[in-house]
Amino acid sequence: MGDLSKHFSKHEMWCNCGCRRGVPHPFLLTKLEFLRSLTAAAMYINTRNHRGGSCPEYNAKIGGSLGSYHIVRWDPIIRAELFLAVDFESAVKDPLELARIIEKMDLDIGGQGIYYTISRPGGRVIMKPGFMHWDFGRPKRKDGGRRKWIHFRYGNKTKYIWLPKNRGFLQYSHYQLVDLAVETMNRG
Numbered sequence: 001m002g003d004l005s006k007h008f009s010k011h012e013m014w015c016n017c018g019c020r021r022g023v024p025h026p027f028l029l030t031k032l033e034f035l036r037s038l039t040a041a042a043m044y045i046n047t048r049n050h051r052g053g054s055c056p057e058y059n060a061k062i063g064g065s066l067g068s069y070h071i072v073r074w075d076p077i078i079r080a081e082l083f084l085a086v087d088f089e090s091a092v093k094d095p096l097e098l099a100r101i102i103e104k105m106d107l108d109i110g111g112q113g114i115y116y117t118i119s120r121p122g123g124r125v126i127m128k129p130g131f132m133h134w135d136f137g138r139p140k141r142k143d144g145g146r147r148k149w150i151h152f153r154y155g156n157k158t159k160y161i162w163l164p165k166n167r168g169f170l171q172y173s174h175y176q177l178v179d180l181a182v183e184t185m186n187r188g
Helices: 026-039 058-060 095-104 174-186
Strands: 043-045 072-073 079-083 083-089 109-120 128-135 146-154 159-161
Touching: 026 083, 026 128, 026 146, 079 095, 083 095, 095 109, 095 146, 109 174, 128 174, 146 174, 159 174
Parallel strands: 109 146
Antiparallel strands: 043 083, 072 079, 083 128, 109 128, 146 159
C-alpha cells in the first residue's frame, strides 16, 4: 500500500538527491494507477536518474534538460511541488507492451518513450528491455503528432528514433524493434 495512491508511495517518487521534493501531478498519478490496475503487475519507478521528480539542482547535476517534465515545479492551484513525468518498469511487461496498452486505452497524455539496451555478442543481436518514460507535458509536436520515441543504448552510444506523426507503438512488433536496433548499430 502506498501513501500517494493504492500502489505508489512518496518515497519512490521523490528526487534522488535526498531533498524529498515533489509528487506526481494528480492526473499523472491517476493514469499510473489505472495502468497498474490494467496490467495487474507491479510497476517500479525507475531509479537510475529519476525516480519521478527531480529538483532543479539535481536535474542540472545529472545533465537533464532544462525543460524536463521531471523537474519539480510549484503549482499555485494545487499548492504543491509537482512533476509531470515518470520513468518506470513493469515486473512482467516489456516497455513496448506498456506503450501499446497506453495507446490502446487512449491514455497517451503527453510524451511516451521506450528504452532498450542493445548488444551484439558473437554477431547475435540482444535487445534488453529498459524502462518507459511517460509524461503529462506538451501533448502535441509542432507537426501535430504526439511525442513518441524509441531510445536505444549501444555501448556508450545512444540513439533516439522519433515516431512519425501518423505512427504509434501499436504498429511496431518486437521484430521491427530488433530491425531498428540493428540499423541503429550499423549506422554507428
